[in-house]
Amino acid sequence: MNQITVFVAFGAGLLSFLSPCVLPLIPGYLSFISGREASELRDGTRRAGVFFRTLFFVFGFSVVFVGLGLVFSGSGMLFAGRATRWITMAAGLIIVLFGLNMLFDFIKILNREARAHVISKPAGAIGAFTVGMAFGAGWTPCIGPILASILLVAARSGTTAEAVLLLAVYSFGLAVPFLLAGLFFERLSPLMAWFKQRGRQVRMASGILLVALGLAMSLGRLTALNAVFPRWGVALNAFLARDPTGATIAGVLFWVFVAAAIAAVPLIRKNRFATCWRIALLGVLSIIIAMEALGIVSIVKIAAGWLLFQGV
DSSP states (O other): OOHHHHHHHHHHHHHHHHSTTTGGGHHHHHHHHHTOOHHHHHHTTTHHHHHHHHHHHHHHHHHHHHHHHHHHHHHHTTSOGGGHHHHHHHHHHHHHHHHHHHHHOOOGGGGOOEEOOOOSOOOHHHHHHHHHHHHHSEEOTTHHHHHHHHHHHHHTSSSHHHHHHHHHHHHHHHHHHHHHHHHHHHHHHHHHHHHHTTHHHHHHHHHHHHHHHHHHHHTTOHHHHHTHHHHHHHHHHHHHHHOHHHHHHHHHHHHHHHHHHHHHSOSSOOOHHHHHHHHHHHHHHHHHHHHHHTTSOOHHHHHHHHHHOOOO
């Protein structure tokens, strides 16, 4: 699995969460699956229970998405031989069309919504899992084109394992903010409100992502783009071998920059709980900086190894 498509899948999942079809409904989803009132979500009570139900909710839609990846990977195997290039080009052009529609909204049929609705509140973790499956088994104007595009890439990925990985990464990109919202809803509410006010920009970013992915796929450039990562990895390894002291200094400066950013720009509003977490995180970063300076760990070496990793 090339790393470009893995990044795209994760980013697509994150954009799906931030889309106008999902983000405004997050309080309703969390309240529905957890059985808690909106006021309880806002004041942070019953945090563990909300997170537990949210965990099963994301398991539910992840099972559906990965299952769709299995189905589409099987369909891709039907198009073997000389027609493969034409099928890939057609799939890429369809993805471009989805992206252009998200930008300009000219295919009205894609704006229709089709999803399974659960009327009664779910009972326990199994109920939350069922609601998650219902969430995944549907079409919305924001998520549908993104998910369909990822499925088309999965169909052309080559193997079932790669298709499953791609859909799992997409699910992960959608699941992480869901889980964070379930655990820290009252702290993330201002940030979610900020994104809600910029729903059009999020939709445009999604459209641009799909157009870029579709063009790269139809022109056969995904593999070429993927070659960028190994080149960077080789360059970092060469830098580490040529100038280990410089690599150590670069690593220390990197961690100092991260620590300074955390100290100067808190990501969540100031309160006692947030301050304790920031102090603890800065303490951990101080230990990492010391280990980097002593040569026990090396962020340059870690980054080079990661860039050279080419998947399963």
